[in-house]
Amino acid sequence: MTTSTETGSTSTATAASAAPAPDTSRELKKGSLAAFRGLMPFLTPYRKQFFLAGIALVVAAASTLAIPAAFKQMIDLGFGGAAGSKSIQHVDLVFLALFGVASILALATAARFYTVSWLGERVTADIRSAVYRHVVTQSPEFFETTQTGEVLSRITTDTTLIQAVVGTSISMALRNVLLFLGGLVMLFVTSAKLAGIIIGLLILVVVPIIVFGRKVRKLSRDSQDRIADASAMAGEILNAMPTVQAFTHEKIESKRFGDSVEGAFMTAMRRIRARALLTMIAILLVFGTIVFVLWLGARAVLEGSMTGGDLGQFILYASIVAGAIGALSEVMGEAQRAAGATERLLELMAVKSEIESPATPLPLPARAANGAALSLNDVVFSYPSRPDTAALDHVSLDIRAGETVAVVGPSGAGKTTLFQLFLRFYDPQSGSIRLDGVDIKQLDLHTLRDAIGIVPQDTVIFSADAMENIRYGRAGASDAEVIAAAKMAAAHEFIERLPNGYKSFLGERGVRLSGGQRQRIAIARALLKNPPLLLLDEATSALDAESERLVQKALEAAMVGRTTVIIAHRLATVQRADRIIVMEDGRIVETGTHASLVALGGIYANLAALQFHHVQINQAEPS
Incomplete structure (x- = not known):
């Protein structure tokens, strides 16, 4: 996926009840570079890789800039010189030099691509892990007002955009900045007069591009917001499919989702139209400027104030400069989209849970026998x-x-x-x-x-086998301890009857089990934990009479040696x-x-x- 998710209006609202949520409809006044500064903690551990990528980048750019100079030599001293062995030898040397430059360019480009691609994957993985670690520490207050579909979309789609920037766009931007600056210098070396004219015209061209680019950025963020809305809606409905189907709301929910997707599509089309118009304007103005200046150069050659090699060199450097500007405008569009994604991720990372461990926690007294x-x-x-x-x-x-x-x-x-x-x-x-x-x-x-051990009223079963679902109560428990807990919870017999016993996959949210079976898994999980305080929230509400009798007997044994609070x-x-x-x-x-x-x-x-x-x-x- 290449789209980002909804901005942090919901997530930031949870940071503190006194802090109002930001308005997602307004464009944040931070620039792209300001947003990317928040990524520095994820980038700085890989300084060495960035340094190596920078070396490869400089070598590749220098190799590219050397090619027009070789062409000038070939034209002026090879084709333009007197016929003879000297000219032939010079041409041979020039082409050997060109091949050498191309070889260096190929090696440097491959090294740059590998290094920056590794950086993109590595940094993205770090960001995803950091965001997930942060989200799972939030209190239930956070999840009261934030849809899980939105959070998941941020972790996946927003980080994918950032991966494109770190793994591709930054490298392309730096490469084209080097080519632009180097080409610009060589333009002045070749012909200061023509270079001055082209720079003046380019300044006039860049201003409207920048102004129009701001509109593209706002539309990009709006598009990402609408995608997040659709994603969150889909997640909510898919998690409630039995209810949707029981009330025969399939068509209604399909229409709701379709309308949401259509809204996202229309917003995306506004962004695409604006982006296409921006690209057209940039190419037309930039290349129109270059064509005009080259026309002046052609007249200078005819007048004898420039050589053919100078003009050829100027054309190549002008092409490099124009190509760099075009690539930078393309990269800027991607960077603007990624900036919005970065802002949303940083907003999510900035949410602070009201429930935190104290800086210097106190220990609990040694566990009493009862x-x-x-x-x-x-x-x-x-x-x-x-x-x-x-x-x-x-x-x-x-x-x-x-x-x-x-x-x-x-x-x-x-x-x-x-x-x-x-x-x-x-x-x-x-x-x-x-x-x-x-x-x-x-x-x-x-x-x-x-x-504390708890058996909630709404039992949570994970997409794993029965053994691992019970072992969730104590990660280091042995298989024998898991089976013992299952027996205490009257779950052993029905688990043994499953196709693969304790290794049977229970399905997403335990869809392959009955309500009573899910509850007995949860009871076994709590008993495996063996806590001094046991909380039972309607622990037998979903059991039939026989299962309830078995579980009640098991719970009575489990209550020995611990404090128990029961909601029933x-x-x-x-x-x-x-x-x-x-x-x-x-x-x-x-x-x-x-x-x-x-x-x-x-x-x-x-x-x-x-x-x-x-x-x-x-x-x-x-x-």
Whole structure:
């Protein structure tokens, strides 16, 4: 792909809630060179390769500039001299010299091409890795407002444009600058009068080209933005195909994407028309200037003020200068497109996560035999996307080491938000959370999250085999440990029945598994991690009755020696908890055991009554 992606309006908005997102519709006032300065950290490690490429570049340019001088000698002293062995010998020497220059030119050009191509591939790989490393450290706040399709497009298409610049355009630009300057000097050496005229005219020609080039740059950026819109839309829809097809929206979504692609096409065509017009104007004005000056030179030869060799040399150097200007205008167009891509990548790299490890993190105390203690002290939290709505409102809670606590309540009560804060995906606006007495803000993020295992409600299965999906819980685990975790999670039997057992590929997002099977894989992953704190977010919600019984038994064994916090609606899970926390509107409204809360007659009692009534109705219905 050769197009870039959407500018950083979405990504930069996530850097800090107080920082407004930049307007993607306006052209950034930075020039191409200013944008490319941001690439210096990626270029400086390869100074040696740039130096070697520079040597090859200078040698190739010098060889090219030597060719017209050889032609002058051939014309004036060979064809223009007296016939005889001296002239023949001179011609022989001139052609031998030309062949030698061509050989040097060929070697230098090959060396330059290889070196700069290597640089382009190497720098692009470094940039892609750096951008990906940066993105995966962002907090969920970043992904609330940034489409993953946009990020992926930046990593692929934007870096491809930069690769073209580093691996080709910079080399071409420098080569043609050298040819332009060297040719210009030789034009003055050959005929100062004609050279002065051609320079004056070229200055008049370059000004409108530069002015028109700015419009091309803005259209290039707009085109890249529209491609990014289409890419992000396609990614979103493809990830939701079952829903799209269930609601028979295939034609609607196809039309939406088609309209987006058509908009990108129209924007691209405006860029192409402007680019074509710019190229036409540049070639017409530049070569028109050269033709006019050469006409003057031809008259000078006829008048005897110049030799035929001088005119031939001047023509060749003028051609070199004109070719260099034409190539530079082409390179400038590519550089302008790459500048936009660079700006977007640098915007993405400039996004700073609000959630970072402290400069001097504190260690966690040695793990206790019965798990980790967890406490919340007057925690207030609102999601960045909903700053006026409190997801947690002055919540205080102490969970003892080894305790199993169930959190229940209606949707939107703040149950899952608790888990988000425990893992420090977000920081509360006020209050503190402590793990084994240490404020989690004072812990290294890896230390904190290594101490927590989670089974989310929406299970994530990667495009890998069953063994590697479970091993995701602890990268260094042996096959035997993976299988043991699968057995604890009641996943071993169904995995063994897969075509290749634990080596069976599970498909993208686990499409080859049922919902219950995906959830048991996630439970096995968490058990393999063996953390002191276990978070279960509706861990048995997708299981049938038999699987739930097996998993409940396995979870009970897994809870031994660790602290467990459970979000659950099924009473079979809740009743086994040491304590039940009832939440509503971001507050803890009831606390107690199943029996005490039922006797209280509050929110939990109503939830229990509704569930018992539903169970009784199901049991009463004939099969």
